[in-house]
Amino acid sequence: MKKTDKQYQKSISKNESYEADIQTRTTPEKSCPIHGLKHSKQEIKKFSFPAVLANEENGFVSVTFPDIPEAITCGESHEHAVEMAKECLGLCIQGRIEDGEEIPEVTRTSAADIDIDIDIGSRYIVQIEIEMKIERG
Numbered sequence: 001m002k003k004t005d006k007q008y009q010k011s012i013s014k015n016e017s018y019e020a021d022i023q024t025r026t027t028p029e030k031s032c033p034i035h036g037l038k039h040s041k042q043e044i045k046k047f048s049f050p051a052v053l054a055n056e057e058n059g060f061v062s063v064t065f066p067d068i069p070e071a072i073t074c075g076e077s078h079e080h081a082v083e084m085a086k087e088c089l090g091l092c093i094q095g096r097i098e099d100g101e102e103i104p105e106v107t108r109t110s111a112a113d114i115d116i117d118i119d120i121g122s123r124y125i126v127q128i129e130i131e132m133k134i135e136r137g
Contacts, residue, residue: 043134047093049106051085053078054123065128067104068092085128093132 054062056074061081065071065088073088075081096103 041135044131045134046129046131047089047103048127048129049089050125051089051128052123052125053081053085063088065089065092067106070095082126082128085126086130089128090130090132093130097134 060074062074063085071088071092073084075084
């Protein structure tokens with residue numbers, strides 16, 4: 001494990017909880033100053049999901065989202081893995097929206113629910129937050 005990765009790991013108790021948080025704010029409908037066409041309203045949504053990061057033997061840090069099984073990625077370091085996790089989460093949520101699928105609610109809210117081995121120390125949970133613009137009608 002790299003020294004920089006250790007500073008991000010937290011001591012996780014089996015009772016520590018993680019939740020999804022989805023917040024919405026709406027931007028007003030505006031007219032284009034050039035064309036005079038009205039733009040559709042946009043909602044800016046903030047998504048927050050727990051992710052499991054694991055230090056792999058090859059030096060990479062893998063990332064999975066227990067509540068979004070298709071969201072899997074990795075990075076060369078903790079920082080890179082978090083960056084990749086944000087991008088991956090955004091793409092998966094955007095894909096679900098485009099396909100008319102619902103965004104899942106968090107069903108696993110603690111380390112015990114996610115079933116990771118806290119004692120090994122190579123896996124840990126972080127909260128990944130992103131903001132997305134969502135077009136409305």
